[in-house]
Amino acid sequence: MNIKREKTDEEIIRRLKEKFGEKIISDLKNGKDPTIDVIVRGLSNIIFDEKEQLIKLGNKTQKRAFFNVGQTRIFMQTLLVANACKNLIESGKTTSIRSLYYNTKHTIGDSKENTFEEQEESNPIIEDIEVSIDALREELHLRANSKGAMVGNLTIVDSGDKIDLRKMGSGGWAVPSIVEPHTIQFKECEAKFVLFIEKDTVWGRFNEDKFWKKHNCIIIHGGGQPPRGVRRLLKRMHEELKLPIYVLVDNDPWGFYIYSVIRQGSMKLAYESVRMAVPEARFIGLSSFDQEKYNLPDEVTIKLNEGDKKRIKELLNYKWFQKKKWREEMEYMLKKGVKLELEALSSKNIAFITNNYLPEKIERKEWLS
Amino acid sequence: MNIKREKTDEEIIRRLKEKFGEKIISDLKNGKDPTIDVIVRGLSNIIFDEKEQLIKLGNKTQKRAFFNVGQTRIFMQTLLVANACKNLIESGKTTSIRSLYYNTKHTIGDSKENTFEEQEESNPIIEDIEVSIDALREELHLRANSKGAMVGNLTIVDSGDKIDLRKMGSGGWAVPSIVEPHTIQFKECEAKFVLFIEKDTVWGRFNEDKFWKKHNCIIIHGGGQPPRGVRRLLKRMHEELKLPIYVLVDNDPWGFYIYSVIRQGSMKLAYESVRMAVPEARFIGLSSFDQEKYNLPDEVTIKLNEGDKKRIKELLNYKWFQKKKWREEMEYMLKKGVKLELEALSSKNIAFITNNYLPEKIERKEWLS
Numbered sequence: 215m216n217i218k219r220e221k222t223d224e225e226i227i228r229r230l231k232e233k234f235g236e237k238i239i240s241d242l243k244n245g246k247d248p249t250i251d252v253i254v255r256g257l258s259n260i261i262f263d264e265k266e267q268l269i270k271l272g273n274k275t276q277k278r279a280f281f282n283v284g285q286t287r288i289f290m291q292t293l294l295v296a297n298a299c300k301n302l303i304e305s306g307k308t309t310s311i312r313s314l315y316y317n318t319k320h321t322i323g324d325s326k327e328n329t330f331e332e333q334e335e336s337n338p339i340i341e342d343i344e345v346s347i348d349a350l351r352e353e354l355h356l357r358a359n360s361k362g363a364m365v366g367n368l369t370i371v372d373s374g375d376k377i378d379l380r381k382m383g384s385g386g387w388a389v390p391s392i393v394e395p396h397t398i399q400f401k402e403c404e405a406k407f408v409l410f411i412e413k414d415t416v417w418g419r420f421n422e423d424k425f426w427k428k429h430n431c432i433i434i435h436g437g438g439q440p441p442r443g444v445r446r447l448l449k450r451m452h453e454e455l456k457l458p459i460y461v462l463v464d465n466d467p468w469g470f471y472i473y474s475v476i477r478q479g480s481m482k483l484a485y486e487s488v489r490m491a492v493p494e495a496r497f498i499g500l501s502s503f504d505q506e507k508y509n510l511p512d513e514v515t516i517k518l519n520e521g522d523k524k525r526i527k528e529l530l531n532y533k534w535f536q537k538k539k540w541r542e543e544m545e546y547m548l549k550k551g552v553k554l555e556l557e558a559l560s561s562k563n564i565a566f567i568t569n570n571y572l573p574e575k576i577e578r579k580e581w582l583s
Numbered sequence: 584m585n586i587k588r589e590k591t592d593e594e595i596i597r598r599l600k601e602k603f604g605e606k607i608i609s610d611l612k613n614g615k616d617p618t619i620d621v622i623v624r625g626l627s628n629i630i631f632d633e634k635e636q637l638i639k640l641g642n643k644t645q646k647r648a649f650f651n652v653g654q655t656r657i658f659m660q661t662l663l664v665a666n667a668c669k670n671l672i673e674s675g676k677t678t679s680i681r682s683l684y685y686n687t688k689h690t691i692g693d694s695k696e697n698t699f700e701e702q703e704e705s706n707p708i709i710e711d712i713e714v715s716i717d718a719l720r721e722e723l724h725l726r727a728n729s730k731g732a733m734v735g736n737l738t739i740v741d742s743g744d745k746i747d748l749r750k751m752g753s754g755g756w757a758v759p760s761i762v763e764p765h766t767i768q769f770k771e772c773e774a775k776f777v778l779f780i781e782k783d784t785v786w787g788r789f790n791e792d793k794f795w796k797k798h799n800c801i802i803i804h805g806g807g808q809p810p811r812g813v814r815r816l817l818k819r820m821h822e823e824l825k826l827p828i829y830v831l832v833d834n835d836p837w838g839f840y841i842y843s844v845i846r847q848g849s850m851k852l853a854y855e856s857v858r859m860a861v862p863e864a865r866f867i868g869l870s871s872f873d874q875e876k877y878n879l880p881d882e883v884t885i886k887l888n889e890g891d892k893k894r895i896k897e898l899l900n901y902k903w904f905q906k907k908k909w910r911e912e913m914e915y916m917l918k919k920g921v922k923l924e925l926e927a928l929s930s931k932n933i934a935f936i937t938n939n940y941l942p943e944k945i946e947r948k949e950w951l952s
Binding site: 276299302305308309311312313315316317319321323324328358359360361362363370371372374375376377381382383384385386387388389390392397414415416418422423437462504511512514540548555557558559560561563564565570 | 671675676677678680681682683684685686687688690697717726727728729730732740741742743744745748750751752753754756757758759760761766782784785787788791792880881883892922926927929930932933934941
């Protein structure tokens with residue numbers, strides 16, 4: 215399944231009605247048990263598309279039937295959430311998935327039965343609906359938490375406001391959760407690449423040193439594992455502005471994983487990879503070979519713990535980490551038994567990362583993809 | 584100790600030199616053991632100033648001596664960090680405390696002794712230095728993590744860039760870690776108050792509904808417990824723009840605690856209260872009495888767990904929560920045995936919080952301080 219084309223609010227409403235309204239009415243009119251088809255999101259239906267280099271969902275579906283005692287509750291919940299999304303879109307508002315949960319939670323009739331007990335019940339249903347109508351939750355007007363900031367040689371329009379990302383001071387523009395084209399549009403752009411930085415404090419170093427000005431680029435962070443808004447924005451800048459994406463993370467399994475999610479998506483959200491992942495994203499550092507290359511002292515490395523080692527071995531089994539260069543990265547990390555944080559480069563001097571490390575890496579094309 | 588006056592870079596360098604340079608040299612010249620005086624930051628020196636309604640440090644000091652075997656290491660570490668801060672200020676750059684740790688970490692001479700083993704060793708020394716020279720870490724050019732965003736009827740200048748917070752779209756201006764007057768200046772302001780909102784997704788509701796435009800204010804969030812930059816900005820807007828600060832948090836012990844830290848500071852960072860805390864901050868909700876007042880159904884409340892109950896009992900013992908109204912808030916929460924999230928108001932409708940709840944609360948002056 216591919217979800218590439220932008221969809222209007224009207225189109226989303228049409229699909230919600232078709233799938234969760236007209237289909238049910240038609241079943242009833244025809245004397246059939248009302249059912250809805252939902253694409254399976256479990257491991258059994260997750261594939262790695264070698265050609266596209268994306269983690270994706272396959273085509274397995276399952277039925278949810280109203281007259282199946284084991285499915286009645288989830289059948290009703292699905293219609294309830296679909297209806298709430300329809301109302302939300304019609305109202306022209308967006309809301310958080312937590313707020314949607316409260317909005318749809320109520321006691322049924324005179325019973326003591328609640329529509330939902332926990333948000334853990336409504337969240338997967340949102341995902342079911344996304345997959346079923348081939349849309350992202352942002353198109354259902356649902357917001358996630360937002361994190362991250364961006365500055366650089368780009369002008370954007372956000373909800374009608376023109377924002378010059380060259381003049382955003384030390385703070386930057388806070389990346390919102392919904393960055394679809396109807397909210398965020400790209401305008402003047404001189405930038406030649408995008409640099410994604412794992413940590414906000416390191417991003418602060420790049421912004422303070424005006425790295426984006428000197429090297430004509432855009433810099434963005436996501437406060438650790440980037441939230442949906444940041445990932446989607448990376449994808450859009452890559453596709454629409456034709457900019458290469460460089461990823462700068464700690465040299466540890468978590469850093470590799472952050473890169474991995476940006477590059478081909480995650481198994482948990484496999485259905486979103488097509489809209490979120492950037493298979494051409496370039497891993498620019500820190501590399502397991504950087505300690506020797508940059509002559510960093512042993513005392514700034516950190517010993518791998520058992521969890522780190524286990525995680526690296528897991529990553530080594532991922533289909534998307536089978537290239538020779540990747541295996542060397544991870545095997546060397548295991549062999550040395552240490553990891554390295556971005557801030558460790560400060561042992562040279564605090565601006566080494568912006569003045570030397572990054573420019574040299576890009577100049578010499580020392581990245582992995 | 585009061586740390587109110589703004590200090591220039593030169594003044595900070597002068598204090599660092601005096602306290603950690605000249606004093607030592609003078610000791611040596613006079614044939615005395617070199618020592619430095621550090622203000623005690625532990626519980627024994629933390630006081631609640633009833634008049635100012637602030638958690639503060641007292642005046643107890645302790646000596647650190649070079650020729651005391653138990654203190655040599657920390658004595659040297661203190662000078663090392665003080666020197667690194669001096670260099671940092673002179674370079675005109677800022678950096679994160681993690682980067683400073685790596686910058687000062689090295690093996691001493693031919694020994695196997697490191698200057699620091701963990702960042703947990705260098706962080707308290709930064710706090711010692713702050714207290715010793717009566718400055719905040721931001722004045723030492725040290726950054727913390729940043730979180731949070733702001734929009735509203737205010738124009739600011741951030742690092743030379745003029746930013747109109749009325750035109751920041753759905754994302755807003757990302758609040759940086761250092762918001763001292765040399766970085767951030769306030770310009771045109773029509774706003775009549777500041778609304779601090781605990782959660783970013785709820786802030787998104789207020790921004791989307793242009794609450795700040797309708798009610799002529801500034802809205803800001805800190806992604807949960809607000810970071811230093813957001814707290815300091817609240818303080819500055821309160822003092823310099825003379826704006827009342829309203830605090831909107833979940834109705835749970837964590838929400839009360841967030842309000843409490845904004846209002847009179849925390850014990851851990853008692854020495855910063857004078858520069859960070861806003862004793863006049865107004866708690867606008869959610870109140871423990873809101874469920875009845877707004878006729879919210881039982882199913883949107885959440886049962887207090889044992890941790891919640893324990894925490895409320897602790898809060899009830901805090902000197903700054905002894906006003907009758909505060910005790911009633913907390914005792915009623917305990918009695919009902921439930922808590923209430925901001926999003927629970929969505930059970931009325933998703934814009935109830937912006938269209939009804941908040942305007943009514945402010946109109947009727949229903950806040951606690």
